[in-house]
Amino acid sequence: MTGNSDSNPISNESGVYWPDTKGASIKNYDKTYSVDFAQGGIDLSSGKFVNPTKLTDYDQEYSDTPNLMHTQDLHLYVNGKEVNINTLQDDDKLNGNSKYPTHSSKGHAHLIKVSDFGPNTYFYARNAVQKYNQITGAIDHYDVKWTLESVNYANEQALLAFGIKGLLDSGGNLLFNVGSGWQVAKRGNFANTHLQFFKEVNIDNFVNQNGTLKETVAEAIKNGDIVATALKIHEGFTDLDNNEAIEISENAVHRVLVDNSATLAYQKTNDGYLAITRTYNDISDHDAKFNNANGVVVLLELDVPKEGFDLSIATAGPSAKGEMAEGSKVAPAVLDTVAYLKTLTVNYYELDKNGNPTTIKLKDTKTAHNFIGKSYGLQNTDQDQDGKQDAFDYSAPQEITDQDGTTWRLVKQTGNNLKNHTYQDCLNVINYYYQKSEVRKQGTESVTYKFYNDQEKTELVKEITKTPIYQDGKWQWRIEETNYDDQGNETHQSTITDSLMEGLSADQATVKFTGTVNYDGNGKVTGTTWDANDKTYGTIITPTVEGYTADKDSVGGETVLPNDSSINREYKVVYTQNRYRLTEKFVDEDGHELSPSVPKGSSYKNGDDFDVTKDAKVIPGYVLIKQDNTNGKFGNGDQTATFIYKKVGKLIPVDPDGKPIPGADTPTYKNDPTDPTKVLNPTVPSINDWQPKDNQPGDSIAPKDPTQDTPVPYVQVVSGTIKYIDDMTGKELSSENLAKGAVGSKIDYTTKDKIKDYEDHGYELVSNNFSDGTQTYAKEGNNFEVHLKHATKSVTPDDPATPGKPINPKGDAKYPKGITKNDLTATVKRTINYVDEDGNKVNGAPDGTSSYVQTAEFTRTAIVDKVTGKILGYDTDNDGKVDTENANRAWTPIEKTLETVKSADPSSVGYDKVNIANVSSLVVTPDQGGKTVTVTYSNNPVSGTIKYIDDTTGVELDSDNLPSGKIGSTINYKTADKIKSYKDQGYELVSNDFTDGSQAYKKTGNDFVVRLKHKTQTITPNDPNPVTPGQPINPNNPNSPVYPTGVDHKNLAKDATQTIHYIGAGDKTPADNIVRQKDAFTRTVTIDKVTGKILTITPWSTKTFNTVNTPVVNGYHADKKVAGGLTATVDNPNVEDTVNYAPNGKLIPVDPNGKPIPGADTPTYTTDPGDPTKVLNPTVPSIDSWQPKDKRPGDSVVPTNPGKDTPVIYVEKRQKPVMPFIPERPKNPVVPNDSEQPRTPNQPDNSKQPTIPTTPDQPNDSIVPNDSKHLATSTPRKQSISPVPGNSTQRATVSNSVTAERSAAADSEKETALPQTGNDNNQAKAAMGLGLTSLSTIMAMFGLKKRRHN
Helix, strand or coil: CCCCCCCCCCHHHCCCCCCCCCCCEHHHCCCEEEECCCCCCCECCCCCEECCCCCCCCCCCCECCCCCCCHHHEEEEECCEEECHHHCCEHHHHCCCCCCCCCCCCCCCEEEEHHHCCCCCEEEEEEEEEEECCCCCCEEEEEEEEEEEEECCCCCCCEEEECCECCCCCCCCECCCEEEEEEECCCCCEEEEEEEEEEECCHHHHECCCCCECCCHHHHHHHCCEEECCEEEEEEECCCCCCCEEEEEHHHEEEEEEECCCCEEEEECCCCEEEEEECCCCCCCCCHHHCCHHHHCEEEEEEECCCCEEEEEECCCCCCCCCEEECCCCCCCCCCCCEECEEEEEEEEEECCCCCEEEEEEEEEEEEEECCCCECCEECCCCCCCCCCEECCCCCCCEEECCCCCEEEEEEEEECCCCCCECCCCCEEEEEEEEEEEEEEEEEEEEEEEEECCCCCCCEEEEEEEEEEEECCEEEEEEEEEEECCCCCEEEEEEEECCCECCECCHHHEEEEEEEEEECCCCCEEEEEECCCCEECCEEECCCCCCEEECCCEEECCEECCCCCCCCEEEEEEEEECCCCEEEEEEECCCCEEEEEEECCCCCCCCCEEECHHHCCCCCCEEEEEEECCEEECCCCCEEEEEEEEECCEEEEECCCCCECCCCCCCECCECCCCCCCECCCECCCCCCEEECCCCCCCECCCCCCCCCEEEEEEEEEEEEEEEEECCCCEEEEEEEEEEEECCCECCCCCHHHHHHHHHCCEEEEEECCCCCCCECCCCCCEEEEEEEECEEEEECCECCCCCCECCCCCCCECCCCCCHHHHEEEEEEEEEEEECCCCECCCCCCCCCEEEEEEEEECEEEEECCCCCEEEEECCCCCCCCECCHHHCCECCCEEECCEECCCHHHHCCCEECCCEECCEEECCCCCCEEEEEEEECCCEEEEEEEEECCCCEEEEEEEEEEECCCCECCCCCHHHHHHHHHCCEEEEEECCCCCCCECCCCCCCEEEEEEECEEEECCCCCCCCCCCCECCCCCCCCCECCHHHCHHHCEEEEEEEEEEECCHHHCCCCEEEEEEEEEECCEEEECCCCCEEEECCCCCEECCEEECCCCCCEEECCCEEECCEECCCCCEEEEEEEEEECCEEEEECCCCCECCCCCCCECCECCCCCCCECCCECCCECCEEECCCCCCCECCCCCCCCCEEEEEEECCCCCCCCCCCCCCCCCCCCCHHHCCCCCCCCCCCCCCCCCCCCCCCCCCCCCCCCCCCCCCCCCCCEECCCCCCCCCCCCEECCCCHHHHHHHHHHCCCCCCCCCCCHHHHHHHHHCCCEEECCCHHHCCCCCCCCC
16 A cells, blocks of 8 residues: 555555545644654663653643453443353454465454444443542542444455453453454445443442352443443554544544654544554654654543544555455554553552541652563663572561651551552552651750941851761761852852861750650550750850851850741841940049030041040049040051040038038039139038038038038937837837937936846846947947847656746746656557466566566656747757657657566466466557556467568567467457557458457467558549548547649549631631640559558559541632540640641633633632532633533532542634534435546546445355354344445444344344354355454553544
8 A cells, every 4th residue: 555645546446434534644734743752761662651640741630541341341231232242253363264374363363254343233341441539649540431433335244353462351352342354445434333331339239259240231221330431531542554544533632642753644534533654655664773762652632521432443464355345454553552651659658647648758758660461579670690580679667767867667558459469440549557666856056147338237248057967977067158259259168077166065055855755545646755854955155256246145045945837046146347436425533424425426547646634524523533535546456536524522521530420411512614624613402410610501612622522520310219019929028218328428328137137037138239338329320129039948757837926036927737757758668467367466567576577667858938938849959958849759768668578487487388488578658557467377378479460561569468268268369459540540340259258269370460551542633531641640639641643633633625726718717726634634542541652652643635527618618627635645735736728729611722711700619608618619610602522500519529620611702513414315226327437525526436336136256155163153134235325524323223034033042142143054155355463452542532424
């Protein structure tokens, strides 16, 4: 064949339907975009695959080419009835058949008779498109219905071959594959198909568990179990030869991507199709051998409406004698499959503090690429060139440490295909989620020094920044310096040093906290345990720079907390260059400013003269004594002209000693208003109780020196008082006025007698600032005080007193009660009597007597106030001072132990036994009474002991020997009183194996044990009777321990708050939602009632707040439906949550080029009143002169993102075209003569143009023999082919009229398989001219709509 123009010499083989491109390059098509396939990493010459991540202008919104994934998902319907695909003839099985000696086929394509094509003959492939839904996060699956409608030229026995293999099946050609095999020989012989996409909405009604269908596709459509849907997809066509073409519904084409080297041509037909073939007369080879295969490739983006689109495919074989011929064996053929590299994305994300997934990455995302069905563990590279794909590690480390030093622990993973771990025709993503386990906060303090050449800080000349960095295993200083010149140029230099900076090492300018993150059982963060409460930076001393002045002496040295929002500290120190200024200062001799300095200029230069000697001024209270630097020349620095003043003197009234009189008026000299160096003469003042010695008040005095005081002698008369004060009460006991006298004269008064009198009343002297006999009047300070205090008396048992007896020689103070010897002495006795069973005395005591007495002596010392006669308290350490006011706590010692007393050996006193061989030691306290122990000797008595054991400490509290008795006699002993005594001390009974009142002696086992333990008390914050620290724990025990501070309510309960912030809605933003919880955190304390010590403290409880529904703000959508529900802890009592609002998007009407339509309504989405995170679906507006392309006005639109505008494509309204009238086909069609032959547009009249052949009675071409092993059977239907009158743009069709005879035959045979190809053996022999065609994958190319051929 030659080129594709209708002017070709042999164009008669092209037929009337071949595209008339007139040489129009596909690059000139208005929807074409030129790309560089090779530069995009695409190799369509040999590998024939697309890598969407690299191809320029590849729009991810359009799905990859549809594919049949598994053969089991494919269903075939012929004339409305489902046919078992496996019953179709396998084209490969005809190889080697003697009837077809030249037949050679591979790929296991299956054959279908063209006569069975029609509107109800179609393939239905499930799950052909898998698309990631960004709103739901799920994978949406779509099915495709591929209807085989007609073939332009074909006899009734013609066949076409179809691949039925799925992409993930092994062996054979894929579905939708048109190429080698049976082909239509006549050029322009289009096979016309229609493709439509469906979504399964009621899958349980449509499909069985095993993949078979419960109902036919037609029934499923009628019942609404599958619904037609619009879809955006890619379609790819490779290696379009010069005798091959495609036609597709032009309105479905969004864009056409071609290589820069494209050699294809196109035609937009009058009936709405886009045709693509070779350019004019292009018969060259395009393949990998010539490195130009990309020139004959198109990649389409299709906006497929729910009605679907038409796709027609035309090929031609070498013969033109019949309608079918054996086609080209060249591969790849017309529609070879375009494979797509899929991308595997592996993310390593953080979980937030509530255990929720985020998209914050802990580690760079890993990606790999491979084809559908390949393992995630392989990627489509071969770097080691071993002929195998390289391995790809998509696993995750158990822990990740981020750049801040925080350690994260792997807790879960998610993905859409984690079960099979193979690439799918959808989003391939694995998300690993990590939970924070250990956090580190590293902080540094840095300083930037800025140098300015002016005081206004506008001329920056240098910047130096010093920052600690960790390098070479240690902290060092990085010093970055930038210099600026007058032209605005910058020079930079950077150095790193481990030297000290201003005495500070880089390590001292850092802090580091390490914390362990704590979680509750739901994975929510409950707090962080830090290694320190705070840390402090070192102080950075500002360096001195000659010629500059810094605004700070030092920076840094701050203390930071681990929970600070930032622990880094950055400081700035500004240096300003010293300028040459002249300033007048008015100061005193010490340099103190007397009047504000006067600037006399700020732009003086070195060598400038200045003279301000005449600027001296009168300053009240001062006279000018000197001028310094008030004239001269400028050097390198500022100049200060100083006028030095001295305070003017005063007129000083003085006493005879020349000392100033306190409180006297000392008039200051007044300035001479005309001369800053002089003053006016002052006058002598009047002073109460004083008289000038040599002058009279009002006299004028001329100062000798205006800066010196002038003394004026006065004589003074004074008096005073003396007070007696009780320091114990702070009250004044008495007061006396001293007689007046001259300063320096002796005061006629004595305190001795009065002090003696107070001492006789019980006082003692503390201090006296009056000296009897020598005290003289001073100018001041003639008021004296005698301080006394209450004397005390220590009353001891060795020196007791008698109540009511006077304490002092004078006064009414008497000794109180409680100070006798008996009051100050306590004696506890234990008497041990030794008797026999009948009560007779036995000399069993250690001293050989029958009664032995042990005594424990206790004493205390009372402190009595000798003035009041009251007992102030008790002295416990013999220092004469009160140590306690509690008489019961004043005994010394607090307790005593009576030693163990050994009874005489029974044999030594004439007995066989003694009931108590050793009377146990006994701890006694002063408040205990006397105790008597009887030791009984007997010849054959029995006795026993009873011990009181502290089970808590294991210590024996006490032990009593039971009185001897005869076996069977009742033991005369009771434990009740002693147990009660211990209970009063905080004990509780554990066990007692002695029964009071009924316990009898046995032969053995007369030793009993009473076990007690320390009773505990648990204090909660909600106790109805709260306790108070310091309060006795056991009220019945005078020596009871007291409650510790840990039981205070403030140590058992704390408050918490939850605050929800709302931001982002402007003035509509809701106010913060604040919930305060009183006593949100509680704990309990358990104490030992015997010791008063705290035994246990329970952990603090936590508080989880309720969630709060997010308010709906119209015009805005929120990022969460509910907020709050946070858990507070005692370490983090005030928890916060934030709800972010963002403006809602709009519905934007746009023209076909995507540009907004001027003046069109752009309705803003309405916020869903039931869910503030969502919006209601907006409706498509009506626009004059425009109509929606895929919708109708009033239709609802589902926004993909509530905050993103949704474009709606509109097209301009136009008149509906009038469909041409198609006359009824005559029963006996007549072939028109040459003059009636329809012409192709723009084609000159050519008498040699062949006529369209009529359908012969017998086919000219050979047909496949009728063999039930190879072809399915069915009743044949009549098929007539007739030319279509009209112009060449109209298409001929195979008229598939099913006759009544066929219907009857079909009913009688009840067959569902495909029809036989024929019964005539002679016709089988004629099949030698029949061509084989195998269809290459069309699903990848479904971007083209099939052409209607009427």
